[in-house]
Amino acid sequence: MVILLAVLRQMGVWIPNALFVRNYVVRGADVSAYQGTIDWKRLSSQPIRFVFLKATEGAGFQDKQFARNWEQARQSGLVVGAYHFFNFDVPASEQAENFIRTVPVQAGALPPTVDVEFYGKFNQNHPAREKVRPMLDTLLTALEEHYGKKPMLYCTESAYHAYLTGAYVQNPVWIRNVWLKPSVPANWTFWQYTDKGRLDGTNGTEQFVDLNVFCGGEQAFQQFVSG
Template sequence: MRWAIAAASVVVAAGLCALLVATGVLWPNRFFAAGYSVRGVDVSVYQGDIDWDTLADQDIDFAFIKATEGSGSQDSRFAENWQAARQTDLLVGAYHFLSFDSSGSTQADNIIATVPNETGALPVVVDVECYADYCATMPTKQQVRDILDPLLADLEAHYGAPPILYATADYYDSYLRDGYAENPIWIRSVFTPPTLPDGRAWDLWQYSNREKLPGYEGDEDYIDLNVFRGTLDELKSLRASGQR
């Protein structure tokens, strides 16, 4: 009987922990991320209507806003988010979701037509992760680089700084490792602190996708939180010259 009660208690405790993690109440990465002082969010249309003054008052220093996807898609809230965020004290940048179904040059055209080339903005981010059927069958390394490399070259030529590369751990390992030395790396690792397989130090870390902050109301209840490895001045330096 005691064994059954103990087993039941373990099951209940495990279920409660799982529920707390799923709802963002308990998030182990918060402890590790607390060691970094420069914090920020990333948002898209799913955060809905954002009060940027309120959001900027939540002990955050930077924000990345979804702008584009592939060669023909734009986030419907990008323009208003960009304009409002740029009026706060936040460092602001835009991000693009990479498509494996269209050329790098046409994706660059989409970004350049959408994201203003403004003094003080952070470098454009290229998000390299799976979608649709590519989550089950990953593209080849050559396929990705044939798209990614000209895209990065076009963006650096236009905006004047190497784009930031965002990736999940498996996509970093498959496509980015041992390369792209000039591009800051933003790694997603929402359960444990990240370690890059080639020994490189990450620059930005998305440590949680289960946070709730005052200042937005949309279809998505949660908001992503990130940290920058260096100082605020070092983050500011990315926007001017791309030097880390």
């Protein structure tokens, strides 16, 4: 039975935590070049309110669809934000420069977001907290100074426990848990509840779309965006 459920989840047939998200009315997606050349008119006609776009990674990588996605997603009426994939091996100041030269300062945009998760060799060998926290301090400070708002931190629960517990309490958190409702933090702002969603309008090598919810209703969402 467990194997069958795992297969159904992998196929996008079953979303384990669907019952937990049904009361969250403000919904959205996050996309990158893996979703191809997006038809934003079609995508935005579905019941989503916001979208996060991958912008940069490390010191030199820019998502090849970012500029197009940023303009067309905004024109479609979605509330748009951009995120940076954090690299443990690259100086934080260089990562900040990469994001800043890629992502415009735009009124009404979601906060700049730093994606902190384990990848590659770091899946088994997690970088020390003493190394990562000063890097995050530098990156978050630079982004806040440039964009004029507290950056958001996206993370898995394991990365949250490793680096965020007891720190960055004023920064919004976008947490990932594709099985259950998040256990940390208690006051998350966005929740990525599945990486196996489907939306019309994508045509990339990745057939699925990450889906998310906001922690409150429409009024709270508008206040968060304007704040």
